[in-house]
Amino acid sequence: MQNPDRKDRSSRTGAVTMATVGRLAGVSQVTVSRALSDPAKVSPEAMGKIREAIEITGYVPNAIAGALASRRTRLITALVPSITNIVYSSLLHGFSDIMRGEGYQIMLSEIGFNAGDEEAAIAAHLSRRPDGLLLTGIHHSVPARRMLMAAAIPVVEIWDMTETPIDCCVGFSHADTGRLAADFAISAGYRHAATLSAGDERAERRRFAFAERFATATGNTVTAIGLPIGTATLEMGRQGVARLVDEGLLQNRLESTVIHCSSDVIAHGALIEARTRGLRVPEDLAIIGFGDQDFAAHTDPSLTTIRIDRDQLGRAAAEALLSRFAGDTSAPSIRLVGFELMRRGSA
Amino acid sequence: MQNPDRKDRSSRTGAVTMATVGRLAGVSQVTVSRALSDPAKVSPEAMGKIREAIEITGYVPNAIAGALASRRTRLITALVPSITNIVYSSLLHGFSDIMRGEGYQIMLSEIGFNAGDEEAAIAAHLSRRPDGLLLTGIHHSVPARRMLMAAAIPVVEIWDMTETPIDCCVGFSHADTGRLAADFAISAGYRHAATLSAGDERAERRRFAFAERFATATGNTVTAIGLPIGTATLEMGRQGVARLVDEGLLQNRLESTVIHCSSDVIAHGALIEARTRGLRVPEDLAIIGFGDQDFAAHTDPSLTTIRIDRDQLGRAAAEALLSRFAGDTSAPSIRLVGFELMRRGSA
């Protein structure tokens, strides 16, 4: 007979382990492990007794120990700028949905829009040995990239586009959205423009591309109003329009000025302020948003904006990781997701 | 001399471990461990060499192994109905903020509003051996409660209130918010009411309390319009008002009917539909929301609603867990967070 103290050290720690279950079921710890991971390899009698023992003891597998032994955590970690921003949370919703369906759990960190905070977060995430990692954006510090490469796990960068991803990339060109907005504005006949843009890097690229394209086509410079980085608020949009008006930046033209906003929330705030000041939208002031949030179709006038299928983007990111896990080398490392301009009443 | 193959098995697996670092630095694995967890216990010379070795190898500690050995994961897991709902995400924002500051990471699962899905999620979370668990709501299945009790870890239930929490509870009474809305409506002179309420359990309790209190005070029955469970949309609010009007439920009274909505989004939709139909708010139709979201102060008319400091609630939940970790037995197991009615233009 064997020494129980060596077979089930948990008797000393109080934890219910596979060995505890095995002893109760009259089988070894390994058989319990197999019963849980591959029931077909265990006899029906053993299965029955093991199930019963699990029920009695209330055994919950220790995924930490399992991960250490198998070198698979079934954990995906994700870094996003903000969780309260619907743009990122809806994207994570689609991502998590797929991942959870495949047995993966998601660990999440908010890192804001400050580039310097990403590195420490990546280190913390990698220490948990995730099977895969999701990053928002394509700009990462050199040490961060080095850590990621060394970790040698699938990494998906989303919500932007690069030809040279760390591993794979699912997103779109922010500059292209800005140019699309500009082309639309030009073809709609607008000849004067301004921008209301948060200071984060992606928003800046949208703004810059819009302004450049618009200025080139019309010969008129585009007035830029800078907004704080961080959570966009209606208040920011209102103040943006207020500045435009108070500082005489709109001037008194006979033609309407189109405002390119970095988000629908900013655009909505702009809309509200314009109405409050008696400006007609789009006759006096036209407004273009970004994101096509739920409310965009219901503002008065409804908001012309750029739509990205975020849920779909999240799902595509999940599929990119999953095909990496499956060792599918034919899977593309870059997936461009489309966007479209939703023409509504505001421009 | 010792056999390197026994000292650093990682040489076979490719992983950079503490032993790898130690060998490079000319010290043992234990010294590396100490250097990272308690630098004061290591000589300056050793520290220097260890730091250098870490730099060279790009060593990232394995938190999985650390957790298995120390029985502490520094992981908190959280179950929320929805991540795209600002109510929960803003709450998690405050919670994560505090927790991350204390060195904890957050694992998140969305479980929807379907009570049956919670149990499996709890099991999955417990298998990762979190140091603490956050649950949304106070209703959990018997097996779920049993697992939680057996896990013997701090658990905080939030966004609701009970006298008998599993461990501790941070929230408020949903029924009380309904009564507050009713008392306000009554004192504001309204004598007719209807409700637009999502079908989830907490929303139903708000609705029921509102209707009961209002009916008791006025003697008039309150018309209830049921909305789907899940993500609230503006469309749902619009359709609610449409039904109220089309089915003649508003009747042709000389007095205004006040509508109690289960969320600000629903209320906003109601507002939009009322305007579309030429109903004056609050003269023909008064509207009360729930949540005080960003936009509530900026609708036209602005939205009368109930405000809960969600960020603060999240922080209080974090503090509740932290005081459990600290073994602070004097910490209260129940914390009531306040709410207030924001009287604005819609009612």
Add this chain to the structure above:
DNA sequence: CTGTTAGCGCGTTCAT
């Protein structure tokens, strides 16, 4: 189908 043995990479004694 089942059990034995040997780690996974780290923290925790207990010596020195």
Add this chain to the structure above:
DNA sequence: ATGAACGCGCTAACAG
């Protein structure tokens, strides 16, 4: 201040 030995609870060969 440092190291050897051991164990955390599980999976992965390998036998039988």
